[in-house]
Amino acid sequence: MASVSVRKESNTLYLDFRYMGRRCREQTNFKNTVANKRRLEKLLVVIEAEIMAGTFRYAKHFPDSKGAHRFAEEELKLHDPKEWSLKQEQQVVPIFEEYVLGWLERHKVAWRKSHIVNIESMINKHYLPYFGGMEISSITRNDLLKFRTALAKVPGRNGRESLSNTRINKIMDPLRRIFEDAAEEFHFITPYIRIKQLKSHKTDVQPFTFEEVNLLLDKVRTDYRDYYLIRFFTGMRTGEIDGLKWKYVDFTKRIIKIRETIVAGEEDITKTESSIRDIHMSQPVYEAFKRVKANTWRFGKFVFCNREGEALNHCNVTKRVWYPMLKRLGIEKRRPYQTRHTAATLWLAAGESPEWIAMQMGHSNTEMLFRVYSRYVPNLTRMDGSAMDKLLAEKLEGRHAV
Incomplete structure (x- = not known):
């Protein structure tokens, strides 16, 4: 330790x-x-x-x-x-606070900065106030269940009365690993047994229609039009586009190299290994990058930046530009991340190969593509059997008509 x-x-x-x-x-x-x-x-x-x-x-x-x-x-x-x-x-079993802080230090080396910030927040906000002074081997399964019940009474974000089941599950999950490690080190049986995740409602993706995309791009502030155009037609994550540097924009090959991201204002590696990818530039995206290059390249290394050359603060942009625009246009409030979902559904609607789309999105395979996005395709194209009717009509040429 x-x-x-x-x-x-x-x-x-x-x-x-x-x-x-x-x-x-x-x-x-x-x-x-x-x-x-x-x-x-x-x-x-x-x-x-x-x-x-x-x-x-x-x-x-x-x-x-x-x-x-x-x-x-x-x-x-x-x-x-x-x-x-x-x-x-002589081995003295530590209190929870003593153990978990050491546990955190040992694991930091393998974690991304954003994950470290998230775990530290859980420890300080939830774990320590409840378990801090308890000897770690004395904590029981019943204690953990009581803790979970207490979490259900914590006020949620955006005025919600309580934390969602999804959020509670995410807070509980690291405790499993903490107690497994402590039990192995101090030779006791982990209390985190037979504790199933709470059922949580699946959050639907809410991609924008092509008409909504056109409306947004027509009405958005001029200085942010290309920013959102590139988001809508590349499927980049927020941290990927905000952390995009000019050295990763290849105008010759017309590709965007996703190699880094920005999280909580700090440059970091990409979310997963499959997130390292090259995104193809469509003609509108290529033209948008050329316009941005002419206006902002002199400010620094980031494609989208403030006048000091620093990366955009996505919280600030979302509150100051994105949400007010949706409200003004009477469009249902949605997170900017829905631009990524929109790109996926538009690619599917255009008939692009699912394997190619998965690579553009940074998915390791097509599973998530079909599970999450394919149900939106019928709303965008006539994927209703008429394509098969057309094929049969062309190939059979009336030979089997009765």
Whole structure:
């Protein structure tokens, strides 16, 4: 469980390790940089090796620490190697707060920034207030069920009386992994058993009709027309278009290279491996990029940016441009993400290959395409059997007419 962590108030690093069955945290003056973190991680390796060998002395590494005085007497008593070994093997099960913060630090290296922010929010807003001071091995299945019931009473977003079942399931899911890891480390049975997900209503996608797309593009603010045109006809995710850089726009091959995204104002890798893709530019999209290039290239690396050259703040744009426009035109309020769904349905309606559409969308296969979007195709084309009638009429040429 030893780790190098960051104290948010000062942005400095501290060591977090166990010694003689107790948790020890030693603050440093080192700022949170990669070089400093590596330096302290090396020190931590030495400390852990000395602890295992029975040669560690607290005052040697931390002479001014309160821990040096606290452990000094005990260290003097433990001259017998067997006694030392027994003392070290004493395993004190931590409280939930202590364990989950260490668990978070160990997993951060494998997660995207957006996921880290999401998990940290769940921990601070929901987990710690409820489980924080409880010994992690003492938490029962009934405690978890009570916690889930408490979540159902938390006010939801946009004035909703409570959190949706979908949101509750997303908050509960990381707890399964936390307790599985803790149970393996401290040798107890995980309490997260026989807890099924709550039934949640499937959220329908709400693509815009071609008539609505034309209306929106006609009435939107001139400086945002090309931004939304490209969104409607490429299917890019919000973070992908807001984080798009000019170096990834290939005018010669007429492709948009999706290699990065922007999440919570920070540049990041794409959502999934299949999200790394090349999107074909239709003629309207190609012309839109040429217009944007003429107007904004001088501001910086991002295709769409503010006057300081920084990437657009999607929350600001949505509240200031998108929603007011929908309200003004009398179009049902929908998230900007529906532009992505619109692109998929328009491609399907145009008769493009499902495999090609899946690649343009960044899906690993066509499963989601058929499951989510195909039911909208009859509303856009005459996919009602008339195509087969036409084929038979052309090929049979009346040979089997009665």
